[in-house]
Amino acid sequence: AKQVTGGAWRWDGEKKTKWYEGEVGVYFLDTQHPVVKGFSNFDWKDEIYYDLDMLPGIHSLATAPTPKKKGDGFEAQTQIWTYEKEGAQRAFVFIPGHTYVNFARPDVQTLLLRGIAWAGRKPADTLEKK
Secondary structure, eight states: OHHHHSEEOOOSSTTOOEEEEEEEEEEESOTTSTTTTTOOOEEEEEEEEESOEEOTTOEEEEEEEEEEEETTEEEEEEEEEEEEOTTSOEEEEEOOOOSGGGGGOHHHHHHHHHHHHHHTTSOOTTOOOO
8 A cells, every 4th residue: 555655553662553532723834735725724523643654756745643642742643645557556545534524614625626636647626516
């Protein structure tokens, strides 16, 4: 899976993948990327994963603070990303979405539609949930 999507669950070892369920923030990084263009940070009740096994070529679109302490705050890790192999596949990954009611949000629906369009090499930043 990691070779296709750019990241995968880590089953053992010191950095075994973990999850957190509860109130989490989603913080957008590349606000000019066609998948997330025009999106604003938000908080919601959902689930995040952290300490995933990630390839260096992923393009992080959004992070969320994890329960891991870092200095006087919490370590943020990628939750939404794209991954592309030149001349091959494109992948859009959206880790949140474990709380079903969140799929009723127009912003989440737009984000998912744009991610699917981008992965299919179609124009993405003009898509809006109607």
